[in-house]
Amino acid sequence: MPAADTPADAAARAPRPAVFSPLYRQIKDLLLKSLDQGEWKPGELIPSEIELAMRFQVSQGTVRKAVDELAAENLLVRRQGKGTFVATHHEPRAQFRFLRVVPDAGEPAPPQSRFLECRRLRAPADIARQLDLRTGDAVVYLRRLLSFGGDPIVLDEIWLPGALFKGLTAERLAEYKGPLYGLFETEFGTRMIRAEEQLRAVGADRQVAQLLGVEEDSPLLLVERVSYSYGDRAVEVRRGLYVTAHYHYRNTLS
Amino acid sequence: MPAADTPADAAARAPRPAVFSPLYRQIKDLLLKSLDQGEWKPGELIPSEIELAMRFQVSQGTVRKAVDELAAENLLVRRQGKGTFVATHHEPRAQFRFLRVVPDAGEPAPPQSRFLECRRLRAPADIARQLDLRTGDAVVYLRRLLSFGGDPIVLDEIWLPGALFKGLTAERLAEYKGPLYGLFETEFGTRMIRAEEQLRAVGADRQVAQLLGVEEDSPLLLVERVSYSYGDRAVEVRRGLYVTAHYHYRNTLS
DNA sequence: TAGTGGTCTAGACCACATA
DNA sequence: ATGTGGTCTAGACCACTAG
Numbered sequence: 136m137p138a139a140d141t142p143a144d145a146a147a148r149a150p151r152p153a154v155f156s157p158l159y160r161q162i163k164d165l166l167l168k169s170l171d172q173g174e175w176k177p178g179e180l181i182p183s184e185i186e187l188a189m190r191f192q193v194s195q196g197t198v199r200k201a202v203d204e205l206a207a208e209n210l211l212v213r214r215q216g217k218g219t220f221v222a223t224h225h226e227p228r229a230q231f232r233f234l235r236v237v238p239d240a241g242e243p244a245p246p247q248s249r250f251l252e253c254r255r256l257r258a259p260a261d262i263a264r265q266l267d268l269r270t271g272d273a274v275v276y277l278r279r280l281l282s283f284g285g286d287p288i289v290l291d292e293i294w295l296p297g298a299l300f301k302g303l304t305a306e307r308l309a310e311y312k313g314p315l316y317g318l319f320e321t322e323f324g325t326r327m328i329r330a331e332e333q334l335r336a337v338g339a340d341r342q343v344a345q346l347l348g349v350e351e352d353s354p355l356l357l358v359e360r361v362s363y364s365y366g367d368r369a370v371e372v373r374r375g376l377y378v379t380a381h382y383h384y385r386n387t388l389s
Numbered sequence: 390m391p392a393a394d395t396p397a398d399a400a401a402r403a404p405r406p407a408v409f410s411p412l413y414r415q416i417k418d419l420l421l422k423s424l425d426q427g428e429w430k431p432g433e434l435i436p437s438e439i440e441l442a443m444r445f446q447v448s449q450g451t452v453r454k455a456v457d458e459l460a461a462e463n464l465l466v467r468r469q470g471k472g473t474f475v476a477t478h479h480e481p482r483a484q485f486r487f488l489r490v491v492p493d494a495g496e497p498a499p500p501q502s503r504f505l506e507c508r509r510l511r512a513p514a515d516i517a518r519q520l521d522l523r524t525g526d527a528v529v530y531l532r533r534l535l536s537f538g539g540d541p542i543v544l545d546e547i548w549l550p551g552a553l554f555k556g557l558t559a560e561r562l563a564e565y566k567g568p569l570y571g572l573f574e575t576e577f578g579t580r581m582i583r584a585e586e587q588l589r590a591v592g593a594d595r596q597v598a599q600l601l602g603v604e605e606d607s608p609l610l611l612v613e614r615v616s617y618s619y620g621d622r623a624v625e626v627r628r629g630l631y632v633t634a635h636y637h638y639r640n641t642l643s
Numbered sequence: 644t645a646g647t648g649g650t651c652t653a654g655a656c657c658a659c660a661t662a
Numbered sequence: 663a664t665g666t667g668g669t670c671t672a673g674a675c676c677a678c679t680a681g
Contacts, residue, residue, distance in 0.1 A: 183665075217665095233642050352606070356610070384588040386585075387583070387585055388487050411668075437646075447671090456648095468679090469647070469648045469679080470646080472646090645680090646681105649677070654672095657667105658669095660666080661664085661666100
């Protein structure tokens with residue numbers, strides 16, 4: 136009886152590919168596929184390196200390199216002695232990974248969220264384009280105010296693909312504690328793993344000024360975000376207006 | 390005759406340290422020290438992994454892991470078949486690593502730089518604090534305008550420690566082509582490797598508005614940056630005002 | 644052809660968490 | 663005591679560059 140056909144065997148037999156893809160990257164893609172398909176859900180333990188090595192018929196070192204890359208991209212979290220877990224927006228570590236507002240002085244505090252609006256509407260052209268939908272497709276539209284210590288700081292508008300967020304209602308949002316992305320991942324199976332932002336300075340219009348408690352035409356920081364899930368699928372458009380008198384947006388360049 | 394005493398031997402003999410530091414991290418620190426001390430200058434080739442392994446008396450795999458981390462931090466650049474090089478702000482890849490302004494539409498173009506001011510002065514209290522100097526210590530103060538396709542987009546104020554930037558004059562700046570950080574690294578031996586930024590929206594005062602060609606009180610994006618060299622030494626404070634009508638500051642969250 | 648980094652393996656041992 | 667990830671080693675072979 137011949138030995139099992141391993142990925143390494145197959146790779147050796149296969150014709151030289153146009154672009155060389157190392158084994159560990161193929162393993163990484165398989166792991167990504169399992170994550171995308173929900174074989175292991177956020178917060179759950181994935182199989183040990185040894186088990187994965189047996190499953191894919193490669194050495195533990197090769198699995199290790201694949202997992203290393205996924206951990207570096209914040210998709211997995213390694214815990215020595217315990218195992219490797221699927222990253223989640225619920226754990227405190229990742230809680231505010233996407234929230235870059237911090238006070239000019241003093242310690243960052245968790246924000247209070249107040250939802251002003253939650254309705255379904257037909258996607259405007261620009262939103263549809265960014266979400267890879269057709270103009271007029273159903274989207275969920277949210278509006279909310281983030282406050283720190285009682286002071287309103289961020290006014291967010293959020294658009295989500297209607298097909299992915301069917302049961303999302305104002306009630307669900309009002310009763311929910313914790314980060315929005317945590318809700319998305321546990322209730323709608325959509326995990327945000329990456330986002331692109333464009334920052335600008337704009338003046339406050341009357342309605343916005345009133346909501347944020349600033350004067351009309353006050354300078355505000357406009358943050359336009361597109362968030363992506365597995366496989367670079369765009370799943371959220373967000374447009375935030377930040378009052379930056381006593382708070383700022385922090386960024387690290389490296 | 391006894392064999393040479395290797396780091397591994399020493400580690401085995403040494404009393405258990407309070408915090409465990411793996412060999413590859415010790416090697417990394419040694420490499421960092423060599424980089425800091427200028428043993429290998431930006432753009433230069435460092436010794437091969439095999440040579441480094443012999444020099445430090447560890448396996449090639451251990452050196453590899455140390456170099457991997459330094460490459461991930463953009464301090465070294467690996468090139469298959471050629472060797473490992475010290476990263477430099479001159480190579481096109483890293484050229485605009487710290488410049489986050491891009492046009493809303495169309496391809497990013499290289500900026501034109503015009504220096505408005507270059508003088509030495511005594512550090513104000515806040516600048517001194519950020520540069521880890523004493524109030525009144527000498528600093529170099531620059532002011533410059535960045536334009537894209539003829540349109541002024543960014544007005545920068547820059548403060549540098551006087552002790553590190555002795556020969557920096559308006560003439561040097563005017564005749565220099567290329568990124569400022571390239572000049573700093575080749576002419577003054579100071580390489581920027583990391584920066585922290587704080588972003589805000591502010592209104593344009595009269596002088597600024599005139600220089601940037603916008604109306605007074607127009608909203609501008611204020612970017613306050615502190616740049617660090619090896620060993621987390623702060624070596625630059627920068628305060629930039631960005632016109633974001635047709636350009637924006639891009640950022641990736643992951 | 645020689646030298647470099649890149650991949651893959653197998654095995655030993657360490658650090659950490661849990662039972 | 664056991665199982666997990668973390669470190670370190672040694673060696674084979676591959677991909678890429680350059681003389």
